Amino acid sequence: MKRKNTIIIILLILVSIISYLFLFRYPSKTDKEIALILGLKEVEVLSFDYEEDWNHKDYDIIEIYKLSDSTILKFIKESSKILHETSYEKRSWTKLDWNKTPIDLHEWYELYDMTLEVGRLDEKHNEWILKAKKSINNYGNYFSLYHDEGNPIALYVLDVVDNYLYCIYIKV
Numbered sequence: 001m002k003r004k005n006t007i008i009i010i011l012l013i014l015v016s017i018i019s020y021l022f023l024f025r026y027p028s029k030t031d032k033e034i035a036l037i038l039g040l041k042e043v044e045v046l047s048f049d050y051e052e053d054w055n056h057k058d059y060d061i062i063e064i065y066k067l068s069d070s071t072i073l074k075f076i077k078e079s080s081k082i083l084h085e086t087s088y089e090k091r092s093w094t095k096l097d098w099n100k101t102p103i104d105l106h107e108w109y110e111l112y113d114m115t116l117e118v119g120r121l122d123e124k125h126n127e128w129i130l131k132a133k134k135s136i137n138n139y140g141n142y143f144s145l146y147h148d149e150g151n152p153i154a155l156y157v158l159d160v161v162d163n164y165l166y167c168i169y170i171k172v
Contacts, residue, residue: 034065034165036084037156038075039098044068046163051125062128063167072160075142083144083156093148098158101141111147112136115155115170132166135159 028048035043047066081098096108103112116133135141135157142158157166 028063029065029167034067037165037167038071038158039079039082039084040071040074043071043074045071051122051128060125060171061167061169062125062132063169064128065165065167067163067165069163072158072163075158076160081142083146093146096143096145096147098142098144098156100139101135101143101157102137102139103143111145111153111155115145115153115168128166129168131159131164132157132168135162135164135166 028045028050029037031043031045034045035041044067045065046068048063050061050063052061079098083095083097105112116129116136132155136143138159138161141160144156146154153168153170155166155168155170157168158164159166
């Protein structure tokens with residue numbers, strides 16, 4: 001009887017792990033949501049990946065979208081460079097529309113430092129943070145953000161050379 005209960009418990013644990021691995025997927029933003037972020041009518045997203053760390057300041061998520069060359073060109077030429085409006089603005093968040101990089105560290109150092117902090121245990125997470133940090137420090141890329149004291153930061157970095165959009169969400 002004891003052996004049977006142990007086997008049942010092990011099977012339940014295995015089923016839970018397998019269900020989590022195969023059924024739980026972090027949802028990517030739709031093409032329409034990415035278009036809104038970039039201030040475009042339509043975009044072409046070539047790929048999506050994400051990394052999350054629930055142990056760092058309650059949550060910490062990086063989404064990376066590989067965009068087509070045509071999407072990047074549309075952003076550079078046609079975009080209004082205004083970050084989309086969301087429910088954040090209804091809660092008196094600070095919104096910084098799209099600006100060319102490099103970021104003004106005098107004004108945004110604290111947010112920059114917190115959002116682009118490396119040293120987490122996950123190597124992939126650190127690698128992506130370093131890529132976003134490199135993009136935001138290079139000339140000619142773009143960044144925008146939402147921020148409110150005591151609430152999450154939503155930082156967007158658009159690398160126009162490598163065609164990546166980094167969406168970084170962190171709770172401060």
